Amino acid sequence: MTPRPTEDRWRAIAPGRVNLIGEHTDYNGLPVLPIAIDRDVRIEFTVVDDGAVRLDSPVPRFAPLEFQLKRPIEAADQGDWSNYVRAAARGLSEHGVELRRGIEGTVTGDVPIASGLSSSSALVVASALALLKANGVAVAGVSELEGHPAAPAGPGLSRLELAAVMARAERFVGLQGGGMDQAACLHGVAGHALRIDFDPLGVTPVAVPEGWRWVVASSLVRAEKAAGARDAYNVRARQCREALALGAGGAPTYRDLIAANDDLDGLLQHARRALTPVLFRRFRHVVTEGHRVALAEDAIRDGDMERFGDLMVGSHSSLRDDYEVSTAELDEIVAIALEAGAAGARLTGAGFGGCAVALCGRSTVAPVMEALAARFYAPRLGGPPTRDMMFAAQPSGGARVEGG
Numbered sequence: 001m002t003p004r005p006t007e008d009r010w011r012a013i014a015p016g017r018v019n020l021i022g023e024h025t026d027y028n029g030l031p032v033l034p035i036a037i038d039r040d041v042r043i044e045f046t047v048v049d050d051g052a053v054r055l056d057s058p059v060p061r062f063a064p065l066e067f068q069l070k071r072p073i074e075a076a077d078q079g080d081w082s083n084y085v086r087a088a089a090r091g092l093s094e095h096g097v098e099l100r101r102g103i104e105g106t107v108t109g110d111v112p113i114a115s116g117l118s119s120s121s122a123l124v125v126a127s128a129l130a131l132l133k134a135n136g137v138a139v140a141g142v143s144e145l146e147g148h149p150a151a152p153a154g155p156g157l158s159r160l161e162l163a164a165v166m167a168r169a170e171r172f173v174g175l176q177g178g179g180m181d182q183a184a185c186l187h188g189v190a191g192h193a194l195r196i197d198f199d200p201l202g203v204t205p206v207a208v209p210e211g212w213r214w215v216v217a218s219s220l221v222r223a224e225k226a227a228g229a230r231d232a233y234n235v236r237a238r239q240c241r242e243a244l245a246l247g248a249g250g251a252p253t254y255r256d257l258i259a260a261n262d263d264l265d266g267l268l269q270h271a272r273r274a275l276t277p278v279l280f281r282r283f284r285h286v287v288t289e290g291h292r293v294a295l296a297e298d299a300i301r302d303g304d305m306e307r308f309g310d311l312m313v314g315s316h317s318s319l320r321d322d323y324e325v326s327t328a329e330l331d332e333i334v335a336i337a338l339e340a341g342a343a344g345a346r347l348t349g350a351g352f353g354g355c356a357v358a359l360c361g362r363s364t365v366a367p368v369m370e371a372l373a374a375r376f377y378a379p380r381l382g383g384p385p386t387r388d389m390m391f392a393a394q395p396s397g398g399a400r401v402e403g404g
Contacts, residue, residue, distance in 0.1 A: 009105075010133055012043040014126035014399040016111035017118045017184040018216055018357050019348050020193055021308075021315050022293040024323055027178030028240050028254045029198050030290035033206070033297060034180060035214070035395040036188025039112075041122035044403075045105030047134040052102040053085060062107070069099045069131075075172065083173045084120050088127035091169020097157075101134045112388040114222035116349020121181035124170050125399050128162065133401045159186045159398070164201050188398035195297055199255070208395050209303040213360045215337070217372050218389040219329035220380060221353030229352040236282060236323065243283035247271035254286055264291060285322035289315060309344025309359050316346035316356075325351025333358075333376055340364070340371035357393075365392055 015036040022032030043055065056064040065082035067073060073090040076082045093099055107126075111119040132139055138156030157165070163186045167179030183196045183203055192205035223229050244254060249270065251257035261267040264287065271283050292311045299308040316334050320326035330347045337345040337358035345358040360368050369390060377385040 008403070009044060009046055010130065010401055010403040012045065012126040012130040012133065012399070012401050013040050014042075014122040014129065014185050015040045015188055015396055016122050017181060017188075018214060018355075018393050019180065019184075020214070020357065020359075021296045021312060021346070022180075022289060023315060023319055023347070024236065024240075024325070024350070025178075025254075025286060025289050025293065026180040026196070026198060027237050028244075028286050028290075029178075030254055030258070030286065031198070031293045032180045032196050033193050033293055033300075034184040034196070035193050035208070035393070036184050036398055037111075037117070037216075037393040038396040039110045039117070039391075039393070041107065041109035041111055041119060041126050043103070043105055043107050043126045043130045045103040045130050045134075048102045048104050049100075050102060051100060052104070053089065053131075054102070054104045055082075055085060055107050057081075057107045069093070069102055081123070084123045084170070085127045087169045087172035088124045088166065089131055090172055091165050092128060092131060094169075095165045097132070097135070097137055099131055099135055103130050103134050105130075110388070112218060112355075114354070115218050115388075116223050116347070116351070116354025117216070118181040118185065118349070120173075121166070121170060122185055122399075124166050125162075125182055125185045128166055128169075129399055129401050132157070132162075160201050160203070162186060186399050188396055190397045191395050193300060193395060195293075199253070206297060206300055208300065209305070211362050212305060213362065213365045214393045214395075215342070215358040215360055215365060215368050215372075216348070216355050216391055216393050217333050217337070217358070217376070218355050218385070219327060219333060219353055220377075220389070221327055221329055223350060223352050223354035229350065232325075232352055233350050236325070239279055239282045240286055243271070243275055243279040243286075246279065247274040247283055254290065258287060258290055264288070281322040281324070285318045288318055305343045305359065305361065309342070312344030312346040312357075312359060313338070319347055319351060323351070327351070327353055329353075329376075330356050333372065336371050336375050337368050340368045342368050 016039045017034045019034040026032050051069040054066045062081050073086050113119050140158045163183040166182040187203040189205040195204045248257045296311045333356040334345040341364040342358035348357040373384050
């Protein structure tokens with residue numbers, strides 16, 4: 001018989017994210033600049049004392065899941081959504097968190113799935129927060145002014161610590177990511193972008209200027225990092241490691257390499273001689289994209305929309321030509337948005353499908369969305385896009401647990 005859950009009901013809420021610039025740099029140890037968005041994954045749950053996790057979803061493709069916390073947590077079939085919940089539980093256990101009590105509930109949300117907006121990491125983080133709540137483990141808050149997590153009042157984890165644990169945990173599904181998604185999800189600050197640094201992990205909120213707007217548009221091509229796109233993603237991570245080893249003149253990390261070389265052109269000339277053409281293109285993307293992140297942070301602090309937009313366009317060109325993760329659909333969205341008046345546009349997320357993001361002013365949001373609806377979506381759909389296909393995103397707060 002299923003054990004009776006406790007009477008209190010809780011909601012673990014974890015936002016998706018849009019990466020503004022800094023793509024495929026996180027797992028190479030270089031900064032990124034995302035926002036947490038006002039779309040989230042939610043787990044409404046009660047606590048059960050038998051150490052089981054039982055979750056369902058109103059989405060037909062997601063069958064109910066159940067597994068035991070008291071046994072070794074094994075992976076389900078590749079592409080099974082339960083692996084993200086299992087990853088959270090396994091990551092907490094391997095970090096030394098004792099999970100005696102389980103959860104029972106329902107997963108909902110409005111982060112579009114397989115769109116490069118980090119719905120998977122949001123599910124991992126929401127699952128972790130629910131399990132921590134069920135087992136009485138505190139998670140520290142974050143100062144919206146300074147972005148520095150305070151230590152938990154009792155036994156528990158800081159948000160930075162939890163982000164690092166969940167980044168490692170998500171590799172359980174076979175994806176060699178770098179930690180941007182989990183950090184953005186946990187550290188979101190309303191009205192702010194987040195500069196996220198790695199090794200060590202650090203998060204610095206950066207105020208988004210009043211009047212800047214972000215239009216997110218789906219390419220209508222799924223980017224399933226737990227399935228079809230995973231191998232291509234992991235190949236590029238491996239290529240970046242090979243390029244560093246062969247073309248960096250002994251520098252142990254990309255961050256060390258860039259810190260030791262003020263002459264970007266000279267660095268690239270040396271790498272071109274040392275690397276195969278494919279490895280050079282991967283290398284060039286990583287080092288120039290890292291440079292673009294620093295310039296973009298300056299632009300956003302200065303309120304310079306034109307400069308930030310130009311950097312987004314440069315980022316997309318590099319992702320298309322050097323990293324080879326764009327698609328014809330993403331390229332078309334970027335071109336339409338720019339022609340309709342966006343200051344900048346680029347693919348966001350890993351690529352291989354998913355979404356693009358366009359930077360607009362107040363007066364250009366409507367023309368850009370209208371142009372995309374008429375020129376990109378109508379020919380494909382025979383009508384307007386749904387709210388999951390195109391929307392204006394707001395920089396929003398981070399993951400949390402509510403209710404009780």
